[in-house]
Amino acid sequence: MASKSMGISNREKEIIGLISSGYTSREIGNHLAISKETVKSHKHSLFKKVQAKNAANLVYIVLSQGVLDY
Numbered sequence: 001m002a003s004k005s006m007g008i009s010n011r012e013k014e015i016i017g018l019i020s021s022g023y024t025s026r027e028i029g030n031h032l033a034i035s036k037e038t039v040k041s042h043k044h045s046l047f048k049k050v051q052a053k054n055a056a057n058l059v060y061i062v063l064s065q066g067v068l069d070y
Helices: 010-020 025-032 036-050 055-064
Strands: none
Touching: 010 025, 010 036, 010 055, 025 036, 036 055
16 A cells, blocks of 8 residues: 555546556546546646656656555
């Protein structure tokens, strides 16, 4: 079980999971029934929260910090 949250919401965790599976922002939006712009907003918030430079770095950080289990 994940040990930290880093202030990441359940919705943001869903988005990280989809990013790690290779989904684009448009595909994530379609999958979660939200707009591409909402996905981009979540991603921007996530990058700031964990100080990630890009999507790959985001996934690496949350996995290495125990936020998500894979």
